[in-house]
Amino acid sequence: MGTGFGAPAVMPASLNAPVGGGLGDLFDLGGGVGMTTGVYVIPKSVWLPAMKAKGLEISGTFARRMGIIQMELSLTNKAMQVMTDFAIQFNRNSFGLSPAAALQVHTPLTPNQTIEVTLPLSTVGPVMKMDPLNNLQVAVKNNIDVFYFSCLYPINILFVEDGKMERQVFLSTWKDIPNDNEAQFQIKDCHLNSDAASNKLHSNNIFTIAKRNVEGQDMLYQSTKLTNGIWVLAELRIQPGSPNYTLSLKCRAPEVSQFVFQSYEAVLKN
Numbered sequence: 001m002g003t004g005f006g007a008p009a010v011m012p013a014s015l016n017a018p019v020g021g022g023l024g025d026l027f028d029l030g031g032g033v034g035m036t037t038g039v040y041v042i043p044k045s046v047w048l049p050a051m052k053a054k055g056l057e058i059s060g061t062f063a064r065r066m067g068i069i070q071m072e073l074s075l076t077n078k079a080m081q082v083m084t085d086f087a088i089q090f091n092r093n094s095f096g097l098s099p100a101a102a103l104q105v106h107t108p109l110t111p112n113q114t115i116e117v118t119l120p121l122s123t124v125g126p127v128m129k130m131d132p133l134n135n136l137q138v139a140v141k142n143n144i145d146v147f148y149f150s151c152l153y154p155i156n157i158l159f160v161e162d163g164k165m166e167r168q169v170f171l172s173t174w175k176d177i178p179n180d181n182e183a184q185f186q187i188k189d190c191h192l193n194s195d196a197a198s199n200k201l202h203s204n205n206i207f208t209i210a211k212r213n214v215e216g217q218d219m220l221y222q223s224t225k226l227t228n229g230i231w232v233l234a235e236l237r238i239q240p241g242s243p244n245y246t247l248s249l250k251c252r253a254p255e256v257s258q259f260v261f262q263s264y265e266a267v268l269k270n
Contacts, residue, residue: 038203039065040267042154044074048140053147055079058140064157064205069097069121069227075105076114083109084143090125091137095158095228098125103140123158123227134259155226155256156263159205163225165233170209170223174233177250183257187245190268194218194238197245197268204267206234216240224260232260 041063048058057076062069077083086105090098100122109115130136137150165173192200198208198220210221222234230253237246247264249257 038200039063040156040204040270041072042266044072047138047151048147048149050076050078052149053140054144055081056083056140056142056144056147058149060151062153062157064159067161069123069157071099071119071121073117073119074114075109075117077109077111079144080111081144082111085141087141088119089139089141091139092126092128093136094127094130094133095226096123096125096127097121097136097153098123109142132259133255154263154266155259156204156206156267158227159224159263160227161205163205163223163231164207165209165223165225165231167209170221170233173231174250177233177252181252181254182248182250183254183261185247185249185261185264187247187261187265187268189243190245191243192268193240194220194236197236197238198222200267201264204263206264206267226256230256232256234260234264236264 042061044059044061046057046059048056050057055078057078059074059076061072063072064070075083075086084105086103086109088099088103098121100120103119104117105115132152134152134155135150136153137148140147140149190197194211198211201222202208206222206224208220208222212219212221216239218238218240220234220236220238222236224232224234226232230251233250235248237248245268247261249260251257251260
């Protein structure tokens, strides 16, 4: 299955063997694991239409729940025959995302049946910078064939729980990062006050370090850290009564800023 999958990704020797000693049992893959209040999850969309996969339709999304990155899948059989022997592989990608367990489909998928599967992911897979940065190339196998698709993951699934920077470290880091690395974005039509915004972002591992009021504007100073150790520093400017926020991001890897902005916007508006 590794052949014809683009770059020679390093994959488990046996696709059907659980990786890392049965992580599936630990996380009880059947249900939504540890639903944290306020965690934003993009609604599922169709990643692989049935007409491109001999009747197999795959919809999915990504989530981070209790520190675990998950790919949440709906598999639908729109063919006339039963589907079995499911397995999944990822191509190498920007942040080393890879399955942390086998794809757990315990019973045959009969015609017109849909099953929900939750796949835990790790970030210790092979790394290759993708375009766009959050692109993931996936191969899914069943008893009929091997099928390929690409999907985009929201970068907030990579925001870790220990991403709150100390105040003094934040100040010195903000000064150290070159001004050329600063990017500014507008978040429009957002009707939260600064406390509500801060709480929503905190639920998604974007942490407020300090809050100041400057000439009637609330300034939130925030940090987040990605799974690969990249820190992103933020200044979120909120004018009470105005639905438009200004977000300034500073990062030593400025190519991530656009994707962090997208996560800010999605979290604050949903």
